[in-house]
Amino acid sequence: MTAGEVLCKQVSVFLENKSGRLAEVCQTLGRAEINIRALCIADTSDFGILRLIVDQPDEAVAVLQAEGFSVGSTGVLALRIPDRPGGLGTVLGQLQEEDVNVEYMYAFFITIAGDAVVLFKVEDPMVDTTLALLERAGVKVLTAEEVYRL
């Protein structure tokens, strides 16, 4: 599998910590019939970054920019992690052995045949190394198309 096939476009939105802004992002996407599949928020005392996996990422970036949000899109990997104790730890251990730094990760709401789907952000130059090692380790990686259709 190539990086181009598997890197999902994650939509990232800069938000100041002000009540109502998160709702406005979700409502903007809702009006455009864009469905949110996974999200996480990283924040400090005065601002945060909202990270979203949606079914139509390019459209999401466009409508949010049109509403004046500061938006970016970032490539992340979606991995199928066996839903059992130690499943995630094994994968992370393997990544660490190869010096792949996971910048952040978060999980999908749904599972596939009992597997959890976890999104990983690794440093861009490490994507190919990561894919090769995941293949050796037998970890299933979803393609971007599969993710958007989840």
Add this chain to the structure above:
Amino acid sequence: MAYGDDAVTLSRDEIDALQVQALRETLERARRAPAYADRLSDISPNDIRGPEDVRRLPLTGKDDLRAGMPWGFLAAPRRDVVRMHYSSGTTGLATAVFHTRGDLERWAQCVARGMLAAGVTEDDVFQNMMGYGLFTGGLGFHYAGELIGCMTIPAGSGNTERQIHLMQGFGSSVLHIIPSYALRVLHVCEGEGIDPHADLSVRVIFVGGEPHSEQLRRRIEDGFGAKVYNCYGLSEMCGPGVAMECAQQHGLHVCEDHYLAEVLDPETLEPVPPGELGELVLTTLCREAMPLLRYRTRDIVHVIEGECPCGSRHARISRIEGRSDDMLVVRGVNVYPLQVERALLDFDEVGRNYVITLDRPADLDRMTVAVELAQAGFADEMRRLNALRERICRRLRSELDLGVEVELHEPGALPVSEGKAVRVIDRRNQET
């Protein structure tokens, strides 16, 4: 031998006569400065017959000084200059002030006059808690303390624990400090279990460098159990020592043998009626290196009428009651919003809009600059946004000589740049 000063006993007529003579000499000296040469070609010293004839001279503004950088206002041979001071900033807004040896001596005499009026003697231990260096507050008082014969401690600003340690260890009896920092020191004393009345020996405090209220003066007096005297100055004249309070604590006596003061309506530039508020305009009378004619200080004051019970006939001005421009004073440092604006131009990552908020948590001024994140500054990672914020903080710090906090906001979150009013929110006096 104790230091003395004869000029405080001059009668009003003597002061007027002295001013006329000094103004004529100043006019001749000012002509030698390239920035003044053309502007003074129509006026001769004979046109100056009374102090009020100063109005025949052109006004000088901060913009003129900027346009004349670096040497335009220098009226003495460069080899006679022994000191230069420089206002903060690197964006082309800073101005330089030059002094000859004689200028420095007269500066020290002006400050010493105010210190003597407050009862300072050679037996005092003087802890000078103002910033040294390009800022004039520290050095201005330093030489005056030594001139009087005080044991002078060049403590500088900051490191509050050490300041208190010095006060305790060496029995400092006289301080020079910016008023908001004095409150900070009291705060720290409280936290360390030190009672300034019992554990310190401070009896006289000179405050300056930032506008402050009468209530704030009383708080500092009560806190230290000391007399607090207001001191006025600006680096364009020399620094502190242009006008200082006497023991009456009712108005600041201008050193009228060194400075000719006018109070003008900032719009019409005509004199205001006696006792009414106006902009203080100063002409140097003795300065050799850089005579300045009718310099617009932008500080709003009023003249206090009547004769002061202390006996000095040098005119009195009130404390600073406002500004006729948008300059801010934060922890004693002068800040122009334009400096912030220019510094932000270095960052494509943020937009052009900004808002400066000033507040005073724990009695210490805090300046926060809110900026909008531009699309070019967007990053998906927290550490990159924090790094951007850190870089903007550093740039502003080097521009302003002042630590500031930076807030990142969404595009469109801040008011669009129109007037200056919306750019600055000053909440400092709401909390005291």
